[in-house]
Amino acid sequence: MSCVLLSSLSYEGNYGGVENSLRYLAKSYKNKSKNVIILSSSSTSKKFERVSVEDDITLVRFRRTFSINKMVNIILFPLVIIDLIISLFIIKRNYVIEKSICRNQFVCFFVNLFFRRVNVYVAPGFSHRQSSKTNMTLNSPTLAIRQKVHMLFDFAALRLSASVYVFSENMKEQSEELVSMFSFRKNFTKVKITKPGVDKMVFYPVDLEERDKIRSKLELPSDKIVLLCVGRCVKAKGFDYALQLLVKNKSTHLIIVGDGPELETIKNHAKTINISDQVTFVGACFNTAEYYQASDYFIMSSVYEPLGQTILEAISCGLPVIAFRNNVMTATYEIMGDMGVIYIDKPVDIDIHKVSLCLSNCNDIKYQDLKMQALARSYLFEWDYLADELLS
Incomplete structure (x- = not known):
């Protein structure tokens, strides 16, 4: 069974730009008679199910948290990676992935381990700009470490994915900045510019x-x-x-x-x-x-x-x-x-x-x-x- 795999760190189905993009892309592919799988972390409001079906779309989940205690979750973070890999094994074993489209740099690294040849990374942003002190309100002493880790995953998503898309010229410039930080390559032509859509059944003018x-x-x-x-x-x-x-x-x-x-x-x-x-x-x-x-x-x-x-x-x-x-x-x-x-x-x-x-x-x-x-x-x-x- 040939499928399109859409993946991100979270998917609640009705919140946020990245989640919205997954929902609307899934809807578009279903209208084109494509089978759709969405890979994301477990919903915060529902009991964990590894595989479920909603609106004729297969959802494959992995556990992102194991406790209500933040410190415990930090200690158990390796289990998140193991759980994500388990979900990817299930997808690899049971479905033929025609195209993979990923919208999160962390998830993208592991998706590329399984589906690199068909994986497209649609970048939501780049951490060296998005999470900088001038743009975010974060006073955590671990901010610099977290930003560096995010930057490494950003670079891996750019470097390993079969193709990369961004939504604007300034994002393309940021991708080039990031590549220059981690690589001696001067030319990086993999990144292409495209544009998202908007649901005109929801957003429309009134008199x-x-x-x-x-x-x-x-x-x-x-x-x-x-x-x-x-x-x-x-x-x-x-x-x-x-x-x-x-x-x-x-x-x-x-x-x-x-x-x-x-x-x-x-x-x-x-x-x-x-x-x-x-x-x-x-x-x-x-x-x-x-x-x-x-x-x-x-x-x-x-x-x-x-x-x-x-x-x-x-x-x-x-x-x-x-x-x-x-x-x-x-x-x-x-x-x-x-x-x-x-x-x-x-x-x-x-x-x-x-x-x-x-x-x-x-x-x-x-x-x-x-x-x-x-x-x-x-x-x-x-x-x-x-x-x-x-x-x-």
């Missing part, structure tokens, strides 16, 4: 009447220009910059959907600059579509972002994007070009305030034009396109 109903349901102001940020609360997301959009514009309201180590710091910053009444903190949320549909603009405030799946979700809901043009490492221009986007020159207060005062409400002709441009850009991103490219 003003429906928007107002959603705002009422979510207890959001009906008479404000509503701005939206979505993502994990870490330094790289730049949510403190998003707050500055409200300082000199009392007609705006900001929604922040996400949780993380910086959340309390962001809340305190909102109090310090006297805009707490203009911000709604939602926390972690699995059904973000309504927040996109309730908003007027999406803010890509990140100073570092490998791609930005949230931009794709936002423009599929017809939201114009506000983003930085310079002094950041993001893929916003690759996604948007000059269509459906308002650029802030640099992440400094004077530039942010300048743009804030120029924001139009939903009835303005300029706003409607931006909205249609954003929606038009969303049609360039389809999961089926990615699924076909990874099989080719």
Whole structure:
């Protein structure tokens, strides 16, 4: 039985960019009459099952934790590797893998031991940038060690996989940086650029009447220009910059959907600059579509972002994007070009305030034009396109 193997460290089926990509790729391959296997660690909310079937997709799990005690789990980490290898043996013995697609560098190393010739690594990011002190809020004394280990697995995934895909030019540049750290090779042509998709059955625009109903349901102001940020609360997301959009514009309201180590710091910053009444903190949320549909603009405030799946979700809901043009490492221009986007020159207060005062409400002709441009850009991103490219 010929199958497509999709693998990552975790798969809950409804959370996070990497998990979403596995779910949508699986759906696309099922529509193409392919048999699909998903390899990931055990679900945090269910009893461990090595092999199960959900939505006609075979799930093969390995144990990632063996205790509720973190220190015990660190000591028992070798058992995670053994359990992962057991799962790979089961897959190797029972299925013919036509193509393997992996989205986690650690899992990728072991997948390559079994399926290197057909394994494609679709990189979610690279640790030397993503987990740097400037982008993450981590004060652990083991941070440097963990980052080095992650970098080694990043390099192994690049070096050993049959092919490698990334989602942006800046990710390709990062892959070249990483290779130069571990290898004398000057040319590394294995890495190709592609783009993910977005589920337009979930993320789609609504009319003003429906928007107002959603705002009422979510207890959001009906008479404000509503701005939206979505993502994990870490330094790289730049949510403190998003707050500055409200300082000199009392007609705006900001929604922040996400949780993380910086959340309390962001809340305190909102109090310090006297805009707490203009911000709604939602926390972690699995059904973000309504927040996109309730908003007027999406803010890509990140100073570092490998791609930005949230931009794709936002423009599929017809939201114009506000983003930085310079002094950041993001893929916003690759996604948007000059269509459906308002650029802030640099992440400094004077530039942010300048743009804030120029924001139009939903009835303005300029706003409607931006909205249609954003929606038009969303049609360039389809999961089926990615699924076909990874099989080719």
